[in-house]
Amino acid sequence: MKRDTDSVAALGPADEAELIQRCRADQRSAHDELYHRFRRQVAGNLYRVLGDRTDLEDLVQEVFVIAFRGLDKFRGDARLSTWLYRICVNVALGRIRTRRRRPTAIGVNDLDGAAADPSLTERPETPEKSLERQRERERVYQALEQLAPKKRMVLYLHEIEGLDLKEIAYLVDSNPVTVRTRLFYARREFYRVLAGEGASGGDE
Amino acid sequence: MRQPTSRHVAPHRWADAFAGKLSETELAAMERHADGCNACAKARKRVQRASQSFPVLKAQSAPELGW
Numbered sequence: 594m595k596r597d598t599d600s601v602a603a604l605g606p607a608d609e610a611e612l613i614q615r616c617r618a619d620q621r622s623a624h625d626e627l628y629h630r631f632r633r634q635v636a637g638n639l640y641r642v643l644g645d646r647t648d649l650e651d652l653v654q655e656v657f658v659i660a661f662r663g664l665d666k667f668r669g670d671a672r673l674s675t676w677l678y679r680i681c682v683n684v685a686l687g688r689i690r691t692r693r694r695r696p697t698a699i700g701v702n703d704l705d706g707a708a709a710d711p712s713l714t715e716r717p718e719t720p721e722k723s724l725e726r727q728r729e730r731e732r733v734y735q736a737l738e739q740l741a742p743k744k745r746m747v748l749y750l751h752e753i754e755g756l757d758l759k760e761i762a763y764l765v766d767s768n769p770v771t772v773r774t775r776l777f778y779a780r781r782e783f784y785r786v787l788a789g790e791g792a793s794g795g796d797e
Numbered sequence: 798m799r800q801p802t803s804r805h806v807a808p809h810r811w812a813d814a815f816a817g818k819l820s821e822t823e824l825a826a827m828e829r830h831a832d833g834c835n836a837c838a839k840a841r842k843r844v845q846r847a848s849q850s851f852p853v854l855k856a857q858s859a860p861e862l863g864w
Contacts, residue, residue: 636859646860653862729850736847752812753851784808787847788840 604630609673616664628657631677638681642749643688644734652688656680671763682746682764689742736786744779747772752780806830806837811844 604612615623635656640646659680667676718726733753737745743765750761758769758776765772806827814824831837 632864633859636862637857640859641854641857649859650862726850726853729846730854732843733847733850733854753854755855780809780812781807784812784844788808788811788843790808790840 604673606672610669613664613667613669613673616661624661627660627673631674632657634674635677635681638678639685641753642681642685642746644737648688652684655684659684675763679764679766682750683766686742686746686765689745692738693742732787736783739786740779740782744775744782747776748779748783751776752783804830805834806840808840808844811841812848815845815848 612623612627616627632653636649636653639652639656640649643652656677660677663680667673671679737749740748746765747761750756750764751758756764758772761767761776762769762772767775810819810827813819814827819827827837831841
């Protein structure tokens with residue numbers, strides 16, 4: 594689940610544990626290191642889940658504030674990157690719920706600035722191809738916007754991120770059975786919207 | 798000549814098909830239906846385009862922020 598790391602060497606489990614210990618000891622340098630190592634990953638997670646960059650800096654800060662406050666409760670049963678992703682999911686869910694209450698805040702149009710993995714765009718795209726890709730991306734995020742927040746999240750994590758039920762359950766703080774049920778309905782709604790048939794709605 | 802099946806294809810079934818989750822028999826029945834049904838052919842095309850975009854969406858990096 595790890596991407597978007599800054600250009601610093603990846604941490605092994607032992608180094609990660611040491612960094613967490615230093616953070617718990619309230620060492621400022623450790624907090625800085627954790628932030629600099631994972632900020633791009635956190636920003637990427639939030640950006641992909643939400644589909645736009647509105648308030649992205651603020652949301653990244655929110656994730657790290659929650660992470661620093663919660664480090665004492667981090668049991669080390671997941672990699673730090675996964676644990677941070679879990680916080681991202683929680684923060685993103687809060688943002689999605691707020692946007693649903695204030696629909697005018699929805700924005701997917703700034704996705705054209707999205708940077709894709711270079712390996713997927715090795716050949717220069719024609720303007721037509723680039724425009725079509727951008728439109729497809731907007732269609733996908735607009736369909737996601739039609740889903741209730743929890744359904745949207747499991748759908749995104751499964752269909753786009755390719756995570757399995759157990760991984761998703763950890764990230765959304767649920768269990769695989771609930772995730773499977775939610776995904777069952779979410780997929781039907783999502784692809785119905787994508788196919789142009791509209792959604793049945795629903796709040797959660 | 799085999800007749801197309803009469804039931805419309807639920808859009809998520811196309812996603813299953815593009816993910817390789819269906820048997821050849823199931824897929825063939827869906828394709829036969831779509832070949833004779835404009836609505837399902839259109840849905841197939843839309844779901845296929847979206848499914849093809851997922852790897853690109855997954856690979857998006859964060860935009861440059863004012864770190």
